[in-house]
Amino acid sequence: MQIVEGSVEHLDELTILFNDYRIFYRKQTDLEGARIFLNERLNNRDSTIFTAIDEGDHAVGFTQLYPLFSSTRMRRMWLLNDLFVTPNYRGKGVSKLLIERCKALAMETNASGLRLETEVRNNIGNQLYPSVGFTLNTELNFYFWENPVS
16 A cells, blocks of 8 residues: 555546545535546645555545644644545555654644544544544634635
């Protein structure tokens, strides 16, 4: 298994994985929208995508990170926004490899760390993240304002 930085070379396979990721979170399938969104992220360099490539040279998982900054730490941090592994490869350590690459990016960029959120009912994720060194923050409230126009 190789973890490589995603590029437009991987766009076709990433589009399918990204669409499946969105379906996992109960969104409607939208392959064209997924392709456009990922292509924009890659071309605009808005995010960093790491792709898990199996021995057959197929993309079987990905993670997408967005740069953030912490005013109190006065440093960059990364939002680990997306993590998905195709069902046939789950339980084989692919997620851990992807997360380790994300940690390496944080160290390479001298970031203060990685931030992520997941649903309370995401049992797999809620077991995975502590096992790879993430700490659940129970001291902060998380608020979100949703644009009523979108």
